[in-house]
Amino acid sequence: MDGPSAPRNGQEIVRLENAHKIYQMGTEQVNALAGVTVSFERGSFWAIMGPSGSGKSTMMNILGCLDRLTSGSYYLDNQDVSRLDDDALSELRLTYLGFVFQSFNLIPQLTVQRNIELPLYYLGWDAARSARRAKELAEEVGLGDRLHHRPTELSGGQMQRVAIARALTNDPQIIFADEPTGNLDSATGEQIMELLDKLNQLGKTIIMVTHEPDIAAHARNRLHMIDGVIDRIETGTYETGKDRQKHSAGH
Amino acid sequence: MRQAKIARNIALGIENLLLHKLRSFLTMLGVVFGVGSVVAMLSVGEGASAEAMDQIRRLGSNNIIISSVKSAEEEQAQASVQRSRISVYGLTYQDFTRVAASFNHVKQAAPVKLTRKDSRLRERSMELRVVGTTPQWFDLVPREIVAGRVLMQADEDERAPVAVLTEFGARKILATEAVIGQTIRITGNEFKVVGVVKSESGQAGNIQIPDQEADVYIPLGVARTYFGDISIRQKSGSMEAEQVQLHQIIVQVEDSRYVEAVAAGIERMLEQFHNKKDYAISVPLALLRQAKATKRTFNIVLGSIAGISLLVGGIGIMNIMLASVTERTREIGIRRAIGAKRRQIIYQFLIETVVLSTTGGLIGLGVGVLIPFLITYFSGMATVITLNGVLLPLLISMAIGILFGLYPAMNAAKVDPIIALRHE
Ligand SMILES: Nc1ncnc2c1ncn2[C@@H]1O[C@H](COP(=O)(O)OP(=O)(O)OP(=O)(O)O)[C@@H](O)[C@H]1O
Ligand SMILES: [Mg+2]
Numbered sequence: 001m002d003g004p005s006a007p008r009n010g011q012e013i014v015r016l017e018n019a020h021k022i023y024q025m026g027t028e029q030v031n032a033l034a035g036v037t038v039s040f041e042r043g044s045f046w047a048i049m050g051p052s053g054s055g056k057s058t059m060m061n062i063l064g065c066l067d068r069l070t071s072g073s074y075y076l077d078n079q080d081v082s083r084l085d086d087d088a089l090s091e092l093r094l095t096y097l098g099f100v101f102q103s104f105n106l107i108p109q110l111t112v113q114r115n116i117e118l119p120l121y122y123l124g125w126d127a128a129r130s131a132r133r134a135k136e137l138a139e140e141v142g143l144g145d146r147l148h149h150r151p152t153e154l155s156g157g158q159m160q161r162v163a164i165a166r167a168l169t170n171d172p173q174i175i176f177a178d179e180p181t182g183n184l185d186s187a188t189g190e191q192i193m194e195l196l197d198k199l200n201q202l203g204k205t206i207i208m209v210t211h212e213p214d215i216a217a218h219a220r221n222r223l224h225m226i227d228g229v230i231d232r233i234e235t236g237t238y239e240t241g242k243d244r245q246k247h248s249a250g251h
Numbered sequence: 252m253r254q255a256k257i258a259r260n261i262a263l264g265i266e267n268l269l270l271h272k273l274r275s276f277l278t279m280l281g282v283v284f285g286v287g288s289v290v291a292m293l294s295v296g297e298g299a300s301a302e303a304m305d306q307i308r309r310l311g312s313n314n315i316i317i318s319s320v321k322s323a324e325e326e327q328a329q330a331s332v333q334r335s336r337i338s339v340y341g342l343t344y345q346d347f348t349r350v351a352a353s354f355n356h357v358k359q360a361a362p363v364k365l366t367r368k369d370s371r372l373r374e375r376s377m378e379l380r381v382v383g384t385t386p387q388w389f390d391l392v393p394r395e396i397v398a399g400r401v402l403m404q405a406d407e408d409e410r411a412p413v414a415v416l417t418e419f420g421a422r423k424i425l426a427t428e429a430v431i432g433q434t435i436r437i438t439g440n441e442f443k444v445v446g447v448v449k450s451e452s453g454q455a456g457n458i459q460i461p462d463q464e465a466d467v468y469i470p471l472g473v474a475r476t477y478f479g480d481i482s483i484r485q486k487s488g489s490m491e492a493e494q495v496q497l498h499q500i501i502v503q504v505e506d507s508r509y510v511e512a513v514a515a516g517i518e519r520m521l522e523q524f525h526n527k528k529d530y531a532i533s534v535p536l537a538l539l540r541q542a543k544a545t546k547r548t549f550n551i552v553l554g555s556i557a558g559i560s561l562l563v564g565g566i567g568i569m570n571i572m573l574a575s576v577t578e579r580t581r582e583i584g585i586r587r588a589i590g591a592k593r594r595q596i597i598y599q600f601l602i603e604t605v606v607l608s609t610t611g612g613l614i615g616l617g618v619g620v621l622i623p624f625l626i627t628y629f630s631g632m633a634t635v636i637t638l639n640g641v642l643l644p645l646l647i648s649m650a651i652g653i654l655f656g657l658y659p660a661m662n663a664a665k666v667d668p669i670i671a672l673r674h675e
Contacts, residue, residue, distance in 0.1 A: 066588060066668050087592050094590025105672060107582050109270045119589050127259060166589070 012078075013174065013205050014063055015039040019072035021058050021228075032058035034228035035072070040207065040221075042173075045200045047219035048209045055228040056209045057178055063207060064097055064176045065089040077173065094122055098167030102179035104159040106151040112138060112162050113147040119170045137165040141195060157188035164195055175199065177208040181215050193218045264602040275607060278571040281564030282611030282651065283618065286644040289557040290619025290636070293644075295626060296553060298634035300546040307542060310535040313358075314391060315502040315514045317342060317350070319495050322527040337481065340529035341495040346521065350500055354516055356509035361388040363499035364474050366482055370437045370467065372424050379420055379467045381437060383474025389448075391501045397421075399431040399446030406445075407470045412477075414442035419450035420465030435467075440477050442469060510536045561647060564611065565655035572604055572659035576666075583663050584671020593664040600663045604656025605649060612648025616641060 021033035032055045040046055048056045061067040062074060065081060066089075074082045081092065099105075106115045116134040125133070138144050141161040143154075151159050160180060167175055177196065181189030189212075197218055200206050210216050224231040268275040310316065319341025344362070351360040364383035369376060382388075389401040397418050406413050414435060421430050421444075433444045450465075483492045502517070504510045514534045521530055576583070583596055591599075620641075623634035 061669050064588075087594075090587070090590050090592045092590075093588065097590075099588055101672065105581070105585050105588070107585055109267070109582075118586065121263075122586075122589065122591050122595060124256070126255065170590075 011041045012039050013042040013044075013076070014207070015075040016059075016062070017073045017075075019059075019062065019074065020070045021055070021062060021067070022070045031228045033062070033069075036228070036230055038223065038230060038233075040205065042205055043200070043203050044221060045196075045206045045219045046208065047216035047222045048207065048225065049211065049216055049222055050225035050231065054225040056225055058228075059225070060176055060178050060207065060209055063174075064099060065092045094119060095170060096173050098170065098172035098175040100160070100163050100167050100175065100177040100180045102182040104151070104156070104163045104183070106159055106162055106166075108151050111148050111150055112143065112154070115151065115162055116165045116169055118166060123170060133169060134165075137168055138162075140168075141165045155188075156184050157191060160184060160188075160192050161195065164192070164199075168199070172204070174205040174207060177206065179209050179211065181210065181212065186214070189215060260598065260602050261606060264599070264606045268603060268606060274571065278568055279564075279607050279611030279614070281567035282561065282608050282648050283564075283615040285557065285560035285564040286612045286615025286648050287618035287622070288560060289553070289644045290616055290640060291622040292553050292556070293640040294619070294623040294634045294636045295632070296546070296549050297637055297640060298623070298627075298632065300542060300549070301635050302633045303542050304539060307535045307539045309392075310538075311391060311501075311503065312536045312539060313504050313507050313510060314535055315504065315510060315517060316533045316535070317346075317500040317502065317517065317521070318531050318533070319498050320529060320531045321493075322529040324527060337492040337494050339494040340527065342497040342500055342530055344496050346524065346530075347497055347500050349520060349524075350502060350517055353520065354502075354513050356505045356513055358503045358505045359387045359390060360500060360502045361385050361391050362471055362497045363388065363501065364471055364496070365498040366474070366478050368437045368478070370424060370435050372433060372435045375424055377420075377424055377465065379424070379437070379465050381474060381478070382466050382468045383471040383478075384468060385471055388468070388501065391503050394448040397447040397449055399444070401446050401448065402468060402470055407472055410472050410476065411470065412440065412442045412473055413445045413469065415446040415448060415468040416444055417450040417466045418447055420467060421447045423465055437467065437469075438478075442467075507536055510534055557644075561651055564648075565608070565651040568604055568608055568652070569655035569659060572600065572656060573662065576600065576659050576663045579663075580666055580671045583666045584668045587666065587668035588672060596664045596666075597657075597660040600660035601653065601656045604659070605652030608648045608652030608655075609645070612645045615648070616645060619644070 016036050016038050019033050019036040020031070023030040023032055034055075036055075036059065048059065050056055058067070062069055063076075065076070065084075068089075069082050072082070073080055076092065076096070081089065084092070093099075107118070110118075113131065113134045116137055117130040120130040120133060135144065135147060138147055141164055143158060143161055143165070146154065146158065146162075151162065154162065160183075164180075175196070180196070181192055184192065193215060196206055196208070206219070208215075208219060216222050220236065222234040224233070321338065321340055342362075347360065347362040351357065361384055366381045366383075367378055368381050370379045370381075371377075384402070385407055386402045386404055394401075394417075399415070401415055402413070405411070414437075416424075416430065424435065430444055430447050434441050435444060436442075448468075480496050481492055481494045483490055502513070504513050511534065514532055514537075518532055521532075586596060586599075587593075620636060623636060626632055627634050
């Protein structure tokens, strides 16, 4: 697996090298990713930003092993995954990655418990152990009393908590969150971000797409995209309007 | 471990199907009716043919039965002017001697002379069918002995006026009294009852089983001397007289291989000695074969109907499953994103269809067992439920689940998670 361009840095968990993703629309080509080279470290918290259509979701799908590059390489934890087959990518998602989506993507027919248990089912856990784990995680996200509810009986914030609990079930190395607060009001969004902050502090790598600067402010690194390429990378926290308000209120 | 996993998958499949109870039920209805009708038809068909074959077998598969029949010319002659004419036809004592003696593979033969006579025991009286025959008859048409003994060669030799009754006749004429040793009078002649045999009733094809009625068996020689060969019947004002020596000859062949050859030989021989065709030869073995062939045809027709109805049921399931896959595209996308492999998505949908079709099969089985039960209960028609008749439709319904579930399941596995997740 170790080619000439194998990763050098032990701290690195994700690296794209000259990544291209081209969608063929009839005669037209859409360069959703047009040569991206970037590397994320283990335990980092990234916000990917940029205008609509700039390729943020495309990049997330590639990084999340849901999609494959047209050309270039993708190293996930030092493993070149650009040439893995569908089953191997599924296995990676199952054991290594967690997903949180803008529209929650819970299965509406299943109870909260069953939704959280879903990855464990594919991991082959038995029913009793799965149930215990689901309860533990539901409590962790503050929904210990909603295990037998259906998603339709929950608020948006609660649904997103369930989604986060589900993303944590397999104890993933990386959590991908594509606009996790996009469908929530700002107060609820803050609560969700607090959860993600906590997870990051516990050592999980978090890669998140967002439009909102207030949300992006939770990330230590921000990557701005335009037209399928990286526009700029910002590192370190910055003060948002909200932060300033908080600070002045506190003083 | 593996069983636990399969059990869990099935439990989850059932859980999923129960989310849409009515839809699931309607989906399996096709299989319910398919399997139900197959099981019901099989058991009715099996019952009918088992009954027919049993009756034929009771006639003896190594036997040939020659019966006297009134030839067509005789029938006409009698119907026309000559009213008081005695019609003479049928098998003769000589025929019997010849048949019994001139064929290699004939093991034994029994002559049968039938007359209907009033019989009485003290004040009780009824009409019995009097069967004059030889002891061989009881070998050829085996009947269980209820009491006493059957006819013996000595009875024949001594012209002993003894009688063997069928259980049915015995009960009618002798009521509850002890039977053996009683004397019954048959048109003035006294007979000592020496035995009682079991009655058998029924009809096999066109052949009358000789003792389906209340019969009394007496030695042939006795029947001949007491009652003669002429019988007179009162018929709408006019008299009808017939002279028939023997009504039947039952021939037993050593081995079923020779039955048809011997039957053909007998036919040729009778042709020689009779100038009219006043006899009929029936071969139970041939009837048995015919019955089997009929059953085979029946099974083919049944199989086709069953096949078509199960096909329709299967297509019904496939149709709903395809719709369900489209409806659940997003769910499939979520499962795939979380890490489900294509194969696992296939399993999930396949298990659902197999659970559907097998449940349909089980319900259909219940319906299919109930129907023959009701038929037997209300009409008395025999029905037989065989193990095959139960297992086969069940296995087929399971196979239908796999066959018709595979395509929708493959469709489900082909769903692209990225597109599915955008699916609203
Ligand atoms: N399946 C596809 N087929 C064709 N073109 C696609 C497909 N998916 C994305 N694209 C195109 O690729 C480009 C990048 O899309 P992407 O979804 O990554 O944008 P985005 O940055 O996530 O935008 P938004 O902020 O609106 O979510 C767009 O021009 C889009 O039209
Ligand atoms: Mg997007």
